[in-house]
Amino acid sequence: MTDQQANYSKPTHSLPSLSIDDRFSDLEELRSFLEGRGIQTKNTRLDRYQKYLKLASETGLENFDPRSIFKNVTDDRFQHGLDWYLYVLREVDELMLILKGLKQYVPNGVDERLTKIVGGSDFAALDKNTESRNIQFELRVASYFCLAGFLVDLTTDTDIIASKGRYHFYIECKRVSNSKQLEENLLKAKQQLLARMPTKRHLLNKYYGVIAADVTKVACSHNGLTMGITNEHARDVVQDALRSISDKIGRINFFSKKPAIIQCWLQVHIPGLIEQPPQIFTRFSSLFIINPNTQAKSSAALKLVHEATASANLADPRELPPKKISRHLNLPAGTKLWLEPEIDIVFKGAADPELYKKLFQSGADEIDQLAKKTIGGITIKNEEYGFSMLDLVHFLGKMPQADIEELEVRLFGDNHNSRVELLCMMFLHKYPFYESDVKGG
Structure with missing residues (x-):
């Protein structure tokens, strides 16, 4: 670790961050949004996340037993107060990203999917029935396009159709459980897109296919936590994992020219710790694999997609400002x-x-x-x-x-x-x- 540390500058300030109370308020807003659409949230995981955050804010992470709230969690990964907090944060921050998108645009067909994700298990790390988290990933991807001003449709056989002007993107989303499933999932997404995208040329409209793949469990097989010495190191740890996955799938023929599948969007969503200074984070990292055979002709479409994926990265005005890291200590008399x-x-x-x-x-x-x-x-x-x-x-x-x-x-x-x-x-x-x-x- 010290060899790696030498490659990164020592930080001078903490990272901006949201407070526990802000996350609690966001969950309250999400629950109001859902219940306004007839989706009950009492005694669901959303209810339990809120109860947890309330206690964490009032008593501190180490001063209560989370098992009194999450009664069915007995996994060894959930031991210390910080473990619980990171796993809860992973869930809450993904739900907050979805809420941000829905506040900008509510797609047709969203209610059925929201009902499914509310009824899911408490933690993705323990999820045995993947349907809820698969749908949650679809809504996460859709939220990027909602935030970027696209019209989003969730009512067709395609997971997501996102449109802006004359550009229409057919998006298939896959959560991949392990490296052995990479090829199977990517080829399945390709066949689905080829079957569902319009094949005839249109004078005004342009149609493109995009594959979105959550490869968190491939990058981190135990679906747990990651660490970094600094923020930059933590970022590079995840990006290196994404590049390694990209190298593995380079031989898979999951692109096409007609209709054009132009991009594979790899994502990792993971909580973790930064050691210098000690901070927690939830990281949404992406890597884009572009179809080299259509890149030139689809440059305008690719630009739109990349602008959409950056839409969720804007700073939250509620973020606590960076704190300066102390380098010197005065010991007063009587110490x-x-x-x-x-x-x-x-x-x-x-x-x-x-x-x-x-x-x-x-x-x-x-x-x-x-x-x-x-x-x-x-x-x-x-x-x-x-x-x-x-x-x-x-x-x-x-x-x-x-x-x-x-x-x-x-x-x-x-x-x-x-x-x-x-x-x-x-x-x-x-x-x-x-x-x-x-x-x-």
């Missing part, structure tokens, strides 16, 4: 610090270059053990901040090896200043936006 007496030995174990890598493959019990072992703390103005073995492993896992070795030498020399320095660095790593006694840096 108390303590560190494990045998910190030299503890440090050596935490600095094992393999431990940080193994951490993400460990079971919850092993992580819990590291989290429960307290190795130091700082008390500032009667506020206590504790640090665990897990905090130390995370901190050292992102430090260059040369710096680790230099600090280790000083700690082994029982240098008081180096121990204070270690505590301060761990504090700023764990609380990057601490403002009370921070100098600008």
